Amino acid sequence: MAWQADQSRRPAADRRGVLRTRRVTIRQEELHQLSAALLGSREGLDAILARISDGVTVQDRQGRLVYANPAALPMLGVGSLEELASLDQDELLSRFELMDENGDPFPIADLPGRRILLGLEATPQVVRYRVRRTGAEHFSRVAAQPLSGARGEADYVVSTFHDISDMKRSEQTLSFLLEAGNLLSASLDYEDTLQLVARLAVPTLADYCIVDITDEVGEPRRIAVHHRDQEMLGVAEELQRRFPPERDAPYGVHHVLRTGVAEFMAEISDEQLERSAEQPGRGPEYLALLRRLDLQSYLIAPMVGRERIVGALTLVYAESGRHYTESDLPVAELLSRRAASAVENAELYEAAAAGVRTRDSFLAMATHELLTPVTVVRGYAQSLGRLIEQRRSEPPPHGVGVISVEADRLALASQRLDTATIRLQRLVNDLLDISRIQHGRLELTLERVDLTEMLRSLAESVRIQQSEGRYSTDIRLELELPAVRVIGDWDPLRLEQVFLNLVDNALKYSPPDGSVRVWMQLEGDAARIVIEDEGVGIPDDQLEVIFEPLSRGSNVWHSGFPGFGMGLAVCREIVERHGGSIRAESAGPGRGARFTVRLPVAHGTGPG
Structure with missing residues (x-):
């Protein structure tokens, strides 16, 4: 069958008439010669397309997939051309959830290949798709071109899928770190803030995000755990409740908190889960919960503060099928350091606020306590003054009883003065002692x-x-x-x-x-x-x-x-x-x- 490139829909060329792709540069005048040579030999075409890292598929006028190169098969979720041939396009697409870059639904009719089959113009599209069976997410730049027959009609549509998942995840990571940084610096309620960060981290950095904060004695206290599926979140919480991590384990949150060194496991095998279930106090129920979580890979970064480790950030890949590598450590460590700073800043603020409250309470109390004996001293001093003035203006009293009563009044006033001054002296001495203690x-x-x-x-x-x-x-x-x-x-x-x-x-x-x-x-x-x-x-x-x-x-x-x-x-x-x-x-x-x-x-x- 003779195929020719549709000149009306060819990619734009530069001033030299050169078509540029990621891997090969072809002059326009060579295109027909190359196409004829390749299409004349199916074996030659297969050999060339097998070396291309992008996925390539071919559809006929009815939309049936008649060809896919090896790179396209895993992208389509099939293992062989025979399996692909057994599926119609709608059945194949039902295996995926299609979204745009922002996660909103992407209409199937807007796929470039579908538009060409409908006789419409088609421009390359970035498609974010999730494999329904595993939950794994990918990004692809999808483009399509018609292959016209002798009558000029599109007999076939060639679609290409360029995986840009790594690039998009890098963009998402940078955006996430910016948004997380804004969240962490916007509030002094670090527990609520870290819960927001955990929700923000899923699914950009993890399928599960867990945040533990150390208490007064250095023990971890879980303040956030997030997963998109509430049912799976419940499974994770049940695992934590029924089988809490061992404090002396040579791995996990306790180990990271002890050592201050991040750890990650690139791949979690079922054999590892079985060995973990053989530990004392665990068993079949523990293993069943682990398998339900579908753990694939994890990373734990310590939240290192100015003088101590304030907690740990745990990121877990599960149903998405993704895996962590050493290149993910710097991102997790940067996020954990920012989280540690948020915790310490909140603690410093609370300590300062408590100091202000203590100061205000002290000032109010000190004013009352110091004024009380002063008031007593002043009151009795005034009484003594009035008594003295009265004695100056009156003739001397006659009768022992009167003298005795006035003597008793003077004695009582003197006693109250003495008591009040003693109390005032003790208060002042206590203030001085507190100052001496604070200054050693x-x-x-x-x-x-x-x-x-x-x-x-x-x-x-x-x-x-x-x-x-x-x-x-x-x-x-x-x-x-x-x-x-x-x-x-x-x-x-x-x-x-x-x-x-x-x-x-x-x-x-x-x-x-x-x-x-x-x-x-x-x-x-x-x-x-x-x-x-x-x-x-x-x-x-x-x-x-x-x-x-x-x-x-x-x-x-x-x-x-x-x-x-x-x-x-x-x-x-x-x-x-x-x-x-x-x-x-x-x-x-x-x-x-x-x-x-x-x-x-x-x-x-x-x-x-």
């Missing part, structure tokens, strides 16, 4: 101290303050000390500050008819001092928080109890500087609290 300038003056005698004197001082009205006289203060002297090298003023603070808190937070118990016992080379009360208690999740500067239990912030939230922070620093420890215990709000101080005994004990 809290100094100790060590000397030999009898802790038994110190606690006994402190209890007597507190009872005197009770009688003077500083604390409720109905609260019972119980003291239990060993019948020996407990001697150590300590700073007496600083230790007295610690125990006075702890006893003051116990009395302050106790109910009017409650009791406070202070007791000490020796445990080897250490003294154990315990202060217990029956007061407001401490929430379980705040037993450590209360030792931080400017922190108090949430149940006393707005309860009217005075305090800055500085005393316990100072106490811990002083105790730890002495080589000891302090901890808090509580059964919960409203159920009292217990503070235990342990101090090393440097010089043993002696008779009390």
Whole structure:
């Protein structure tokens, strides 16, 4: 059969009359000679087309495929010409989901070969197609030319398919990285942002995208997992729930978090899945879930921050049939670094915001706490002033009873002044101590101290303050000390500050008819001092928080109890500087609290 090129639909030539394709350059005047030579020999034509990497197909007037070169067969999803011959075009096309570059449906009637068969003009088209059986996606530049017979009619249509999947994926990757970067920098809510990034990564970079963030102890916490199919997403979540990864495995998320080195597996074989299912705690159900996921290849990149690994990004190819290579690592690592920066920036912002909130709370509380004793001092000073002015303007009183009443009033005013100034002094000293601690300038003056005698004197001082009205006289203060002297090298003023603070808190937070118990016992080379009360208690999740500067239990912030939230922070620093420890215990709000101080005994004990 004699075929000739349709001159009206030939590709445009350059000024030399040269037709250019990706692999060969042919002069127009040589085209007819070459065509005649090739078409005269089917074997010669097959030999030439077999060497072309692009797919080439030939259709007759009825649209039947009568030829496909070897490169076209896998593109069409068939294994041989015989299989291709057994399919009509509609049956063949039903194996694919055709889309344009943006993923919108592509009408079959707009395929270049179909348009030529309909007598219409045809221009090359970029077609994105998904194999329905596997889900694999490809991009091809599809072009078509008619081959006319002697009467000038198109007896055959030759279509070419140039695979541009790699180029398009590169374009998609660059677009994805740009959009992901914009997302990661647009919000400080990193968990929501990383979930958006995971959705964006599918299917451009993966069929599954998983993001894990490390918690306070370095354990991964899964915050995002995405797949286009909700059913398969459920299978992945079931696998994670029923068979969580082993912490010490030499591969996987835990291993990447430990080492900080990315890993990828180019191809996951069924034999590997079977070996994985043989591990203890797994079995047939585990293997069945793995096979349902249709895993083909995976890549895990650590999210490396400024000073630590903040998480891991896992990308998995499954039903698409794609596989990762080492060339994919830089893209994943770039994305993971950007994600790590987003996490750290959010953490820094939250820390700064928490600092501002703490500062504002402190300023409000400090203003109240400092003004309270000042107001008391001012009030009693004014009362004393008025009393003095009254005595100046009146004749001396007669009668012992009047003198006694005025003396009592003066004594009470003086006592209130003294109490208020003591409180003000303690607040200022606590502020100074916090500043010294933060700058590493809290100094100790060590000397030999009898802790038994110190606690006994402190209890007597507190009872005197009770009688003077500083604390409720109905609260019972119980003291239990060993019948020996407990001697150590300590700073007496600083230790007295610690125990006075702890006893003051116990009395302050106790109910009017409650009791406070202070007791000490020796445990080897250490003294154990315990202060217990029956007061407001401490929430379980705040037993450590209360030792931080400017922190108090949430149940006393707005309860009217005075305090800055500085005393316990100072106490811990002083105790730890002495080589000891302090901890808090509580059964919960409203159920009292217990503070235990342990101090090393440097010089043993002696008779009390």
